[in-house]
Amino acid sequence: MSIFDAIGIAGTGVTVNRKWMDAVSDNLANINTAVRTADPAYEAKYVVAAEAADGKGTQVAGIVTGSAEGRLVYDPAHPLADEQGYVKYPDIDMSTQMMSLIMAQRAYQANLSVIDRSKEAYQAALQLGKA
Template identity: 80%
Template structure:
């Protein structure tokens, strides 16, 4: 594997993990988004990763959405409350989202480390060629 292939493969990992972090942050930002009980709740987003078409790295194969049923909370003072005083919130678990965020961050950092190491090796090879 050449230095440039290593950078390319790690770059695909950076892209996938950035998309994963974007999805998790979107889920966390909408964890308290209320809706009427007759309307769908915010749909949790999941990034599906797969091997790249050329077999070198990863790619985002798609986004999968969670259910719209959500969880019903009794809050008669909420402006979106129905006649029974209920409001619908997304069924998103914060601890799961935070765990996913930590995993995505670590994977992102690992891929950036590979890019940095490959860049340093390339620069060292250029210096050898100058001498």
């Protein structure tokens, strides 16, 4: 594996982890989005990662969405409440989403660190060639 391969593989990891953070941030932004009970709730997004087609790194294989059933909350004062006083919220757990966000951030940082170290190694190799 060359230095350039390491940079390329880590770059694919950066891309996947950025998509993962985007999905988690969408989920967190919509965690309190209420709808009428007859309407579908916001569907949480989950990134599916897979090995890249060339076997070097990862790629986003797709986005899976959660259930549109949501959870019913009794809030008769809410403007979208039905006759029984219920509104529907997404079935998203904030602690799980925050844990996913932390994992995605750390993986993102680790891949950036690999890119940085590979760049430093390449620059050091160029300096050896000058001497």
